[in-house]
Amino acid sequence: MTERVLKLLDPAPPEPDLGHGYLDLLGEVAGPHDTVAQRLMRSAGLPRIYEHVWRPVVFGLSKGGPLGPSTAEEYALAREWLGLAETPDATVLDVACGPGNVSRALATGLTGDGLVVGVDASATMLGRAVADTPPGSGVEYVRCDAVDLPFREGAFDAVCCYGALYLFEDPWAALAGMARVLRPGGRLVVLTTRRPGLPVVGHGMGALSDLTGIRMFSPAELTEALGTAGFSTVRRRSYGLMQFAGATLA
Ligand SMILES: C[S@@+](CC[C@H](N)C(=O)[O-])C[C@H]1O[C@@H](n2cnc3c(N)ncnc32)[C@H](O)[C@@H]1O
Structure with a gap:
């Protein structure tokens, strides 16, 4: 764990638990x-x-099968919308990084002394992330709650949250937290679910959400939430049941 990650935390733990190859802030x-x-x-x-x-x-x-972007195109969109190529030495937060697939893809877009910090609550996901991330990749992992980010205000140049907003107990509090840890002018990219416009399909999706805990968001709802969290310049793309939103912190 680099000193650099510890310096991003607020507060930094007096005795960091690094035993699993990531900084564990959740313990048991x-x-x-x-x-x-x-x-x-x-x-x-x-x-x-x-x-x-x-x-x-x-x-x-x-994403609608062949009509949607490939995984590689999703990752390229994140690097582009976050402006990584134009941000030397960027410090990037990957929220709900799972096994680190997106974190590693973001790290390929870093220039200079850039760093991606992947955070997730699942110990099994992070175990996999550590195993699959070669040392020196420019990625570090922290186990924490994405809805209560442990980082200092303005610590990051860019934040990515792919495939997770719909799992959070309070997604709008999570967005507010992402805004808090971004520097002014910093960029955010989100990939999340999209509630279909047709009321009958939307109703069926509501029942599925209740059963699984996966929420569906209308594009308007997400745009409004981004505005409330302090973001402007929302860019978006929708494919099937998924939507991408890119925004800049005012
Ligand atoms: C579907 S995976 C997404 C992984 C990756 N971002 C991607 O796009 O492939 C969702 C991840 O969100 C994590 N997660 C869900 N709620 C969380 C929370 N409140 N705090 C941190 N991680 C959370 C899960 O543990 C899981 O690893």
Whole structure:
């Protein structure tokens, strides 16, 4: 764990727990929120198949199959919308990093002495992230609650939150937290669910949300929430049941 990550924290722990290859700020706490989807994220099995099987299939179908962007295109969009190429030595936060797939993809866009900090609440996901991230990749991991980020105000140049806002107990508090840890003018990119416009489909999705704990957001709802959190210049793209939003902190 680099000193650089410890310096981003507020407050920094007096005795950091680094025993698993990531900084663990949750310890024995299982996780912030107990739903079917969250239990799956904390399981031992999902992290093993997440990056190469689960994500391509589940996200692929949700993005409308061949009509949506590939995983590589998703990652390229994040690097571009976050402006990584134009931000030397960027400090980037990857919220709900899972097994580190997005963190590593963001790190390929860093220039100079850049750093990606991937945070997640799941110990099994982070175990996989550490195992799959070669040393010197420019990525470090922290186990914490994404809805209560432990970083100091304005610590990051850019924040990415892919595939997770819909899992959080309070997604709007999470967005407010992301705004807090971004520097003024810093950029945010979000990939989350999109509630279909047709009322009958939307109703069915509501029932599914209640069952699984996965929420669906209308594009207008997300744009409004970004505005409330202090973001401007919202860019967006929608594919099937997913939407991307990019924004700049005012
Ligand atoms: C579907 S994975 C997304 C991984 C990656 N960002 C991607 O796009 O492939 C969702 C992740 O969100 C994490 N997560 C859910 N709620 C969280 C919370 N409150 N704090 C931190 N991580 C959380 C889960 O543990 C899981 O690893």
